[in-house]
Amino acid sequence: MRYIFLFFVVSIMVSCSNSKQKDSKKTEEKAVKYTPKIKDFEKPIIPKADSAFLGQIQFLKNDAISIVLPDSTVIIAKQSNTTTRKYQIAKDSFLIFSTKNYAKGYKIFSNDNRALWAVKMGSESIEITQENFDRNLFEIRVQKDELLVRHKNIELGKATLKENKVVFTKKGKKLFEIDSDVLLPAYGILLIEEIGIEERYALFAETLARGY
Known part of the structure; x- marks a missing residue:
């Protein structure tokens, strides 16, 4: 009788485990082909402040992106396949993350393939969350x-x-501005200082490239 009971318990555990695996497979999100909405820019996008260089972002040919950080570090992002773009330090080709x-x-992954940020885009809003939409x-x-x-x-x-410029403020104080005649949700990403600047500029570029 005891063996029958143990067999029954083990059977239930295996069944539950298989069920969880099936559910996990059902909810696993599949990557889809990336389709850019913005073509080459003649001029880079440069956040301008009165007394500081804040870097620049530029869209290049073949869906590549160039990012110059405030410390003049250059990051180049290139498509590695139809769903993925890899970001590398230009100087030594060190991979820092991918999208x-x-x-x-879309999502940003670390160089060891950990999910860092997930972005959901709508016509009038963007949501950015950490670790697979959880928090x-x-x-x-x-x-x-x-x-x-x-x-x-x-x-x-x-x-x-304002007058072909996007002006960024915090608590009524002007921080910087960008030359633009359109206001897109992507611009708001530049105000999120809680996100490291490398990832913040990449999030901005990726979102803008998708037309948001």
Whole structure:
């Protein structure tokens, strides 16, 4: 009788394990082909402040992206296949992270393939979360001629379209501006200082490249 009971318990455990594996496979998100919405730019995108170089972002041929950080470090991102783009330090080709495209957005992965950030994009808002949509939510929402950036219901800053410029402010203080005649949700990413600048600029470029 005892052996029958043990067999029954083991059977249930195996069944539950198989069920979880099936559910995991069902919910696993599949990467999809990346389709750029922005073509080559003649001029780089440069956040301008009164007394500091804040870097620049430029879209290149063959869906490549060039990022210059404030310390003049150059990062080059290139498509490695139809779903993935890899970001490397230009000086030594060191891989720092990669992005992978999905149906509702994309994710950034570390060089050891850990999910760092996930981005969901809508027509009027963007959600950025840490570790596969689980926590640390940042929300960017467009409202008429300005966009608001929030983290846990706390306003981090806003960007406003004024005379062919996007002006970025925090608590009423101007931080920097970008030459542009359109206000897109992607611009709000530049206000999220809680995200490291390498990843922040990559998130901005990837989102903008998708037309958001």
